[in-house]
Amino acid sequence: MKITVDIASYPMKVPFAITGHVFHETETILVTVEKDGHVGRGESVGSYYLDETAESMAADLDGVSSRIDADTSPESLQELMPLCGARNALDCALWDYRAKRAGQRIWNLLDITPRELVTVFTIGMETPSVMAERAAAAAQFPQLKIKLDATNPIERLEGIRAARPDATLIIDVNQGWSFEALKEYLPACQKLGVAMIEQPLARGEDAALEGFTSPVPLGADESCLGLEEFELAAQRYDVLNIKLDKCGGLTEGLALVRAAKARGMQLMVGNMTGTSLSMAPSYVVAQFCQFVDIDGPLLLAHDIDNGLEYRPGGIVGLPGAALWG
Template sequence: MKIKIEKRVFEHKKPFVITGYTFNTSDTVWVTLDHDGHVGRGEAMGIYYNDEDMDTMSAELEAVTSLISNDITFDQVQELLPYGGARNALDCALWDLRMKQAGTSIWQYLNLTPKPLVTVATVGINTPEKMADEALEHSKYAKLKIKLSEDDPITRLEAIRAVRPDASLIVDVNQGWTFAELKEYTPAAQKLGIEMIEQPLPRGKDEELEGYKSLVPLGSDESCLDSSEYAVSAGRYDVINIKLDKCGGLTDALKIIELAKRDGKVLMVGNMSGTSLSMAPSYVIGQHCQFVDIDGPLFLKQDIDNGLEYKYGGVVSVPSTELWG
């Protein structure tokens, strides 16, 4: 088995702002596995709020390269690395390689008939006027995800709703509110037709949601990193957001899907940004999700070859096998 680990930076069209962070680039790590002419690829952004970056992920991967052989299993990858970006890149590269070696597709292997997904387009934090302008710029997208902080969020939502009365809206707070603020803002959010509020409270400080019935469904993102954290989040949230960079790849994501289906939980697939190579395995997860956020390539000045096509309404093309899987 030949293993290549690369750091690849993709420039954004403009800065992307969320609670506490501004992103100007998508800084990725690529893993390429090559065995007897069959090549599998995986891409990761990592968990930025856990201080993962290209250097830390590359170091994690370099430390285990001698243990990666052609007969390594998906379960062994889970044991080799902890959840996070490094494992995601390796796990997704292995899935891609195994499909190429078997001469099949991920859809045939998982016995799925892929349906086209409709992604949200994300509006970053800015002034109410500029957020409304960006919502208009995304007029071809039927669904929007609005990034908010504690800074006058309802005024921003009202500005967006005024120019996009047609749009389906969800909100992502990225841990930016207190429980008191959540209760204060939720009635107005409900009146504005917000369909879901993602991660309103900080990770590790959301126990107040136990037994709380929100007027607007609540989603768990930072509070549910991988399948081992599912049970606690399932008791506090209506929606579980699966991100491959958090849970460490497709293998653990499939476990979360199984648990959520058992419990009747609503699912969302999200992303940390990145190219279409990051979105392709997320597309598999999206087949099981009510909420779909795979718009990472829309932030980039240039996506990779054989990338996903983003069509009118937010419909995203099924990944080609040349891209992944």
């Protein structure tokens, strides 16, 4: 099997700010696998908070590419590589290859009847007035995901709620609050009708959530990278955010779906701001999710060819075979 790895950079439409970081571009790896005329592709951005870069992911793939062939199973890949962004790109490329080789869509391989999705639109951190303006400009999206830190979070939320009284609001704090701050902000969040607060506390510093009853559902993102961390996260959070970049691919993402459903947790699918090639495998996971965040291409200055179709109402069309799966 021929395996190639390319690095591509995509500028953001506008600088995208979250807790502790401002992103001006998204750098990705594109893995292509090919044999007997069948080609599969997968993309990964990796996880910045794990110090992954396109170069480090490409190096990770160098060490295993000679051990991959057309019959490499999803399970054997998990044994060959640890959880990482590089494994995500390769795992998704192999799923795409299997579909192309079988002459079927991914839905047939996984016995899923797909439905079209409604994605959130993400508002990066800015001044309260700018965030309110961007929320108003995103009127076609019924659901908004709001990036916040510990600086004037309620003022920002109040401005957005005033601009968009109709919207479902999800907060993403990216580890930016303390437990005391969370308890302080929860009453206002509940009053403002926040549907979920994602990763309020720092990874590894959220033991205080065990036994804590929050009036607003709390979601685990950075606190649950993959299956090995699932049980602990399930004791602390109401919602699990599955990102293929962090969990190492569609195979482990679907395993996390099964684990969360068995525990009665709600599910979210998220993204690390990749192109439609990153979103397409996440579209599979999203079939099982209450919260869907696959708006990454909308934040980029341009997407790849044959990208997902984003329609009014936040509706995202099914990925075509020319894109993936």
